[in-house]
Amino acid sequence: MRAVLQRVARASVRAEDRVAGEIGAGAVILLGVSRTDTAETARAMAKKIANLRVFVGVSVREAIDGGASPRTPNANRSLLETGGAALVVSQFTLYGDARGGRRPSYIEAAPAELARPLYEEFVAALRGLGVTVATGVFQAHMEIELVADGPVTLHLDSDKTF
Numbered sequence: 001m002r003a004v005l006q007r008v009a010r011a012s013v014r015a016e017d018r019v020a021g022e023i024g025a026g027a028v029i030l031l032g033v034s035r036t037d038t039a040e041t042a043r044a045m046a047k048k049i050a051n052l053r054v055f056v057g058v059s060v061r062e063a064i065d066g067g068a069s070p071r072t073p074n075a076n077r078s079l080l081e082t083g084g085a086a087l088v089v090s091q092f093t094l095y096g097d098a099r100g101g102r103r104p105s106y107i108e109a110a111p112a113e114l115a116r117p118l119y120e121e122f123v124a125a126l127r128g129l130g131v132t133v134a135t136g137v138f139q140a141h142m143e144i145e146l147v148a149d150g151p152v153t154l155h156l157d158s159d160k161t162f
Contacts (some may be wrong), residue, residue: 001045001118001158002032002094007054011087011146013136020142021134026084027054028146031122032094033115034108034159041158042118048126054152055082075152079131086126089136089144090119112139 005027012022029049034041055077079086092115096104110118116138126133136142155162 001034001037001041001122002124003049003156004030004091004094005049005052005054005154005156006146007149008087009147009149011144013087013089013134014143014145015137015140019138020140021087023085023132023134025082025149026132027081027086028084028144029088030091030094031088031119032091033110033118034095035110035114037110037118037123037158038116039118042121043125045156046122046129047156048156049075049086049131050080050126050131051078052154053078054154055079055084057081080129081128083132085132085134087134087136087144087146088119088123088126089142090115090138 003088008026008028011023011026011028015083027049031045035093054075056075057077072084092106093104096106097107097108098104109115119138123133123135136144
């Protein structure tokens, strides 16, 4: 399972001419599911993301006024600790492999019938941990709007390839 997490001040996703999900402060999580992922993989990734310490305990302005560098704010809090929300959007293209030519291969991405239940398992696991979660629409064309906070962007991989 792969995820791209971006810390945001707010974000929303539109699909099928309507707002499908929106959040205030928290994280946008683009989630890709591989052919080898399991429910346990989804739960472990949710736990990892919910507990990542990438949120500041105070505002960036308060950190600077307190003597911290604006380049290294005190990012010592998790989604759980800050009460931040997550906007989770399924994105099979995270498993795109463009090393071989001009057209990416998606052979490692899970087919929809496997990916959907694992995406839903991930969302349920985040909620079960106490994170407020909004979602996109699985297999739909979506438009995501976000206001990046930091910016802070992380790539996570359950196989720890990066």
